Amino acid sequence: MGACVAWGLARRGLRVCVLDEGDIALRASRANFALIWVQGKGIGFPAYAAWTKAAAEAWPRLAAELRSETGINVGLDQPGGFTLCLSDRELQANVDLMVRLHSQTDAVIYPYEVMDHRQTKARLPAIGPDVSGSIYCPLDGHVNSLRLFRALHAAMKARSVDYRADHAVTAIEPRAGGFALNGAWGTVRAPKVVLAAGLGNARLAPMVGLEALMKPSRGQIIVTEKATPFLRYPVVTVRQTDEGGVMIGDSEEADGSSLRIDHSISSVMADRAIRMFPLLGDLNVVRTWSAFRVMTPDGSPIYEQSETCPGAYVAMAHSGVTLAPQHAFSLADYIATGTIPKEVAVFSTRRFRVPASV
Amino acid sequence: MTEGMVRRGHGIADLADEYDVIVVGAGPAGLSAATMLARFKARTLLVDENQTPGGQIYRAITLAQSADRRRLGEDYWRGRGIAEDFLNSEAEYAPATTAWSIQSVQDDAERIVGQEVGLSSTGMARLIRAKQVVLATGALERPFPIPGWTLPGVMTAGAAQIALKTSGLVPSGKVVIAGTGPLLYLLAAQLIEAGARVSTVLDTTPRENWLRAFRHAPGFLVSPYLAKGLKLLRTVQRRTRVIRWVSELAAEGEGGLREVVWRAGGCEHRLPADLLLLHQGVVPNVNFSNAAGCAHEWDEAQLTFRPQIDEWYGSSVAGLSLAGDGAGIRGAEAAAIQGRIAGLGCASRLGLVAPAERDRLAVPLRRSLARAMRGRRFLDELYRPGKEFRVPQDPDTIVCRCEEISAGQIRTSVSAGAGGPNQMKVFLRCGMGPCQGRLCGLTVTELIADERSKHPCEIGFYRLRFPIKPLRLRELAALPQTQTAKVAVLADLADTHHSADWNERKPQ
Amino acid sequence: MFRRLSDRASGEVTFTFDGLPVRASAGDSVAAALLAAGVRACRTTPVSGAPRGPYCMMGVCFECLVRIDGMDNRQGCLVPVQEGMRVETQHGARALTTEPAQ
Known part of the structure; x- marks a missing residue:
């Protein structure tokens, strides 16, 4: 998130400084699943569905620009993606969700297909007999998130962004004409400040009259050794990276206290992955880890300028990869110009203060 | 082969769900810790990746034959007693079993009440609880990143020693040994004694180390290392060519090692080779203690990270102890003693020995430990690998x-x-x-x-x-x-x- | 590159490496048996396809990976060789076929 916005601002000619933490930090960017995912998002908030769909459509442009600026291929692949279901009940729940999404007021309409076992097997030959069906959405895809991270750093560097690691911010003071950001390392002054510190926003936002509403959300991921390609399409809980490793994940617990690995959760995820793709059973697991998501109360992003300290912005979303083009292009434009386009203004925290409309 | 020493270990399915103590690693530290704990009637499980006890230093010691004793020497043979004591104890033993995870178990008040250890063997994984855990995961060879070190035909010196201990294999063809550290000469001597023809030993010990080491010479002069070291050096120098002050070491070849290249005396040298054995000391194997969240610190004398430990080898994580080379390189003899001290510490935390009795029992152990560690600083300084090789x-x-x-x-x-x-x-x-x-x-x-x-x-x-x-x-x-x-x-x-x-x- | 000393008593087992019969001593690890048979490289890497062979012999380097009885990526230095075992070169990444052997 921070790297996208910083690069986007530098693209518009602003002088940008990024203050980052050290080698070990609660970086959500390290823990993402690298999906570019549209299906299923935006219940009760069609604007989020629109924002997400636009992000998926803008991804080829982002990948191309990063490649031309840095030479790094981020491995963008948007063949469409699957949600695999292991029972008729699961399939029905997912179908109901898609129907609700497409029938809500101001719904954003996009194509998707509901497939039975046989239809799914035609696209994903490796599925096992327990797969009762699936939902396929042609807009979905994935990237190589490690290369995306590296490309963003290289792109920031190419645009002369002043990136400073080991620069945790302890205090922000609004000053006439700008802000002073302080840490053990000293002080940096700037007329504008963007808080893209993920979980750290909860602490920083109140310093500039903003509120970073978050709820605890912990996710766990399993990664296997490299294997020969077996999966043409990303599945919402299983994907094969372009290097060959298989990632299994997307558990969610309302736990904000501990990053301890819960082997019981790993077991459920591994079990489901093997039922989806029996050939995965003998793969060696090389890593499991858990991370906190940057989860807002309704799961949709928050972008907002401070009313009491204009020039201070907060930006947070748990779909940092999917929304990367929106953050690099639209959000950066908004922050650079100070004008809030309609499609961004809906993501302010004002939505939590009015009664829910759905 | 002594029949009594091959006791059948426990299969993973036979293990209990909970023990007083799980010890990970069957080297001198782990074996001694488990033996000590069993003596105090702690319900103890020793888990080890290899098929038989001994760790790397006493690898395959229970299967060793008289020819191996002759070849590998009395220091190796000493491991037999340590393994025997363990096998005769009441501790349970799970060989060919990997430990892959360890996490604290907390009660509702978030107090650590024990550890849960992930084990795997013969395609089956289990999570087993213990009130105390001793990690005795030993050392591994320090990385030796030179050009061509990934070529087939380039191995660690320790690998050749393991092949000798477990299978009676000796290098053949054109063999070059390169690096620094006491084990380098030990291995060269063992291989030569076993009948291998070692073409050359390339010593990468930097010249300036001798000066630095000299300050710690008094300790070394009274240590058992001195006589042993001199004897090894003499053997090696008599039987093969030793080249000192080597720099710019590289392995070359297409698809496999063909030549070893280095600089010495101001010019480049090349030597055809079938096997290059590299060694520049050992470092603690910290993967387990790191993943378990133990605090680590940099050891400037040994140029490595090691876990922080207290006087009973307890780590920063409650209920988790670390003994032997995994807690800092002190050698096999020290590791066995550390294992006993760590065992005493665990027994005391389990309430099986009163603190006063624990302290009394530890006195002679600590004295032996100090003796075993004499001369260590001299060796650390002398065999500190040069920067270009790290x-x-x-x-x-x-x-x-x-x-x-x-x-x-x-x-x-x-x-x-x-x-x-x-x-x-x-x-x-x-x-x-x-x-x-x-x-x-x-x-x-x-x-x-x-x-x-x-x-x-x-x-x-x-x-x-x-x-x-x-x-x-x-x-x-x-x-x-x-x-x-x-x-x-x-x-x-x-x-x-x-x-x-x-x-x-x-x-x- | 390695030869076996003749002064140790041990039973003999026969296994195959890439289809060819190889004799080994009972108690050998697969990696030691391959070294004794003159095999230097036992796999190619998944990244560049470069050949690799046993390096540490103590289970930490993962260079001696081989396919054993149809199972990819086994650590040769940790698996004791057995009579009739089928050992093969590990070519790159683990092979996944869409029709798994049941």
Whole structure:
């Protein structure tokens, strides 16, 4: 998130400084699943569905620009993606969700297909007999998130962004004409400040009259050794990276206290992955880890300028990869110009203060 | 072969769900700790990856024959008594079993009440609880990143020693041994005694080490290392060519080693070789203690990270002790004593021995330990590997063998924003292969430190993740599944991410 | 590159490496048996396809990976060789076929 916005601002000619933490930090960017995912998002908030769909459509442009600026291929692949279901009940729940999404007021309409076992097997030959069906959405895809991270750093560097690691911010003071950001390392002054510190926003936002509403959300991921390609399409809980490793994940617990690995959760995820793709059973697991998501109360992003300290912005979303083009292009434009386009203004925290409309 | 020494170990399915103590590693430290604990009637399980006890230093000791005793010497043979004592004890033994995870178990008040250890053997994984855990995971050879060190035909000296101990194999053809450290000459002598023809020993010990080591000479002069060391040196020098002050060491060949190249005396030398054995000391194998969250510190004398320990070898994590070379390199003799002291510490925490009695029993042990460690500082200083062999100067030298990442790529990534080993993983995938950083971790830390003109202790180490040894997805899937875990995974399908019911959840 | 000393008593087992019969001593690890048989490289890497062979012999380097009885990526230095065992070169990444052997 921070790297996208910083690069986007530098693209518009602003002088940008990024203050980052050290080698070990609660970086959500390290823990993402690298999906570019549209299906299923935006219940009760069609604007989020629109924002997400636009992000998926803008991804080829982002990948191309990063490649031309840095030479790094981020491995963008948007063949469409699957949600695999292991029972008729699961399939029905997912179908109901898609129907609700497409029938809500101001719904954003996009194509998707509901497939039975046989239809799914035609696209994903490796599925096992327990797969009762699936939902396929042609807009979905994935990237190589490690290369995306590296490309963003290289792109920031190419645009002369002043990136400073080991620069945790302890205090922000609004000053006439700008802000002073302080840490053990000293002080940096700037007329504008963007808080893209993920979980750290909860602490920083109140310093500039903003509120970073978050709820605890912990996710766990399993990664296997490299294997020969077996999966043409990303599945919402299983994907094969372009290097060959298989990632299994997307558990969610309302736990904000501990990053301890819960082997019981790993077991459920591994079990489901093997039922989806029996050939995965003998793969060696090389890593499991858990991370906190940057989860807002309704799961949709928050972008907002401070009313009491204009020039201070907060930006947070748990779909940092999917929304990367929106953050690099639209959000950066908004922050650079100070004008809030309609499609961004809906993501302010004002939505939590009015009664829910759905 | 003594029949009594081959006691059948426990299969993973036969193990209890809970023990008083689980000891990981059947080297001198682990064996001694388990024996000590069994003596205090602690219900003890010793888990080890190998088929028979002994660790690497006493590898295959229970199977050793008289020819092996002759060849490998009395220091090796001493391990037999340690293994015998263990096998005669009441401790349970799970050989050919890997320990892949360890996490604290907390009660409702978030107090640590024990540890849960993940084990795997013969395709089955289990989570077993223990009130105390002793990690005795020993040492591994320090990475030796020279150009061509990934070529088939280049191995560690320790690997050749293991092949000798376990299978009676000796190198044949054109053999070169290169590096520094006391084990280098021990191995060369053992191989020569066993009938191997070693063409050349290339000694990479930097000249200036002799000066530094001299300060610690008094300790060394009264240590048992001195006589042994001189004898080894004499054997090696009499039977093969030793070349000192070697620099710019490299292995060359297409698809396999063909030549060893180095500089000495101001010019380049080349020697055809079938086998190059590398060694520049051993370092603690910290993967387990790191992943378990134990605090570590940089050991400047040994140029490595080691876990912090207290006087009973307790780590910073309650209920988790670390003994032997895994807690800092002190050698096999010291490791066995440390194991006993750690065992006393655990027994006392379990309430099986009163503190006063524990302290009394530890007195002679600590005295022997001090004796066993005499001369260690001299060896550390003398055999401190030179910087060029720890921090590759040639940008093309592979650092991460698994992901094939070079020193040059790591240096370039530092300036691109990867200021630490964990950021480096994200940038380059280094350390993310199956060896999980064991063969590149120290090199990456020192390279980054070098590039940033900082001290390695400011750079830190990889943060390692479970499983620290691979286990199959099928094994993971067969572990017990709680209802909470099922909800954590399946709730996603119910789409709780995207509900708009914030108002309902908001505290009134 | 390695030869076996003749002064140790041990039973003999026969296994195959890439289809060819190899004799080994009972108690050998697969990696030691391959070294004794003159095999230097036992796999190619998934990243560049470069050949690799046993390096540490103590289970930490993962260079001696081989396919054993149809199972990919086994650590040769940790698996005791057995009579009739089928050992093969590990070519690159673990092979996943869409029709798994049941």
